[in-house]
Amino acid sequence: MTDQLAITVDGHAIPLLGFGTWNLTPEDARRMVAEALRIGYRHIDTAWIYHNEAAVGDGIRDAIAAGHVTRDDIWLTTKIWVAHFDREGLLKQARESAASLGFTPDLLLLHWPKAEPAWEETLGALNEAKDLGLTRTIGLSNFPAAEFRRAQSLSKAKLVTNQVEYHPYLKLTKLLETARDLGSSITAWSPLAQGKIADDATLNAIGRAHGKTAGQVTLRWLIQQNVIAIPRTAKVSRAEENFDVFDFRLSSEEMDRIHALASPDGRLGDWLDKAFNWDEEWR
Numbered sequence: 001m002t003d004q005l006a007i008t009v010d011g012h013a014i015p016l017l018g019f020g021t022w023n024l025t026p027e028d029a030r031r032m033v034a035e036a037l038r039i040g041y042r043h044i045d046t047a048w049i050y051h052n053e054a055a056v057g058d059g060i061r062d063a064i065a066a067g068h069v070t071r072d073d074i075w076l077t078t079k080i081w082v083a084h085f086d087r088e089g090l091l092k093q094a095r096e097s098a099a100s101l102g103f104t105p106d107l108l109l110l111h112w113p114k115a116e117p118a119w120e121e122t123l124g125a126l127n128e129a130k131d132l133g134l135t136r137t138i139g140l141s142n143f144p145a146a147e148f149r150r151a152q153s154l155s156k157a158k159l160v161t162n163q164v165e166y167h168p169y170l171k172l173t174k175l176l177e178t179a180r181d182l183g184s185s186i187t188a189w190s191p192l193a194q195g196k197i198a199d200d201a202t203l204n205a206i207g208r209a210h211g212k213t214a215g216q217v218t219l220r221w222l223i224q225q226n227v228i229a230i231p232r233t234a235k236v237s238r239a240e241e242n243f244d245v246f247d248f249r250l251s252s253e254e255m256d257r258i259h260a261l262a263s264p265d266g267r268l269g270d271w272l273d274k275a276f277n278w279d280e281e282w283r
């Protein structure tokens with residue numbers, strides 16, 4: 001049995017390796033979620049804005065019907081889209097997401113920080129969704145460090161993760177410290193830098209020393225930092241490859257060589273509201 005690593009936040013064990021579904025068509029999302037659960041993944045990431053929540057739910061039901069998992073084996077995350085940050089809109093979408101999935105999610109995130117409406121309203125509604133049983137836990141996505149702290153100060157319940165872009169070409173020192181400080185966690189989106197890692201000389205050289213690929217080295221580098229990683233693929237062989245990261249360890253020298261790949265222009269997805277700024281990691 002694979003050593004399935006998890007991080008425990010506020011009493012909840014979140015599997016460190018998950019499966020992302022952004023940009024997967026509903027057909028691919030259903031097929032790949034079922035395959036991922038067969039392979040051994042126990043953490044699935046989707047969002048209302050991906051327009052595939054119903055298909056993700058179908059994929060989970062397929063895996064349950066095939067006897068690969070039970071619902072309780074899985075950590076299921078979805079996200080509130082930014083157009084739904086008012087109380088009424090947030091609760092309406094939380095109900096809609098749970099209905100589309102056919103399951104109560106384990107984690108409901110605010111997808112991107114927004115200046116309006118007032119954060120008291122949005123965080124209040126997110127907590128209300130939890131209290132109403134529309135999600136087991138709540139959290140954030142794409143919140144810089146100061147905003148992460150502010151959101152937690154306005155939230156009754158623990159914000160169990162902040163899901164942000166993170167891969168070898170980005171530094172994340174401040175956010176990682178902030179998450180540790182708050183007793184929360186970081187989830188890395190685009191953990192494979194959207195496939196760019198495949199041609200990286202350093203990652204491939206480290207991989208050769210372990211009999212692993214650049215993708216496997218990258219995912220190992222993330223989970224060895226206690227960062228949750230949610231790689232996405234439409235290919236079964238790659239889903240298998242990306243899951244095969246529990247039987248080797250990177251040395252601290254190898255970890256540092258990968259950290260050294262970060263650069264100021266490493267960010268791939270900058271959709272942050274102009275009211276906020278990413279943490280400056282280069283000063």
Ligand SMILES: NC(=O)c1ccc[n+]([C@@H]2O[C@H](COP(=O)([O-])OP(=O)(O)OC[C@H]3O[C@@H](n4cnc5c(N)ncnc54)[C@H](OP(=O)(O)O)[C@@H]3O)[C@@H](O)[C@H]2O)c1
Nearest residue numbers: 020021022189190191192193194195198215231232233234
């Ligand atoms: N919260 C947010 O704002 C946010 C933003 C972006 C993403 N996300 C979440 O994070 C997940 C992952 O991020 P992502 O989808 O942007 O990118 P990613 O997982 O970094 O990369 C996916 C791309 O890499 C390729 N790939 C997969 N495994 C590979 C491997 N072992 N070697 C080489 N290439 C590989 C895939 O191609 P093939 O399909 O051809 O294998 C695909 O094109 C998303 O699916 C989504 O769930 C969240």
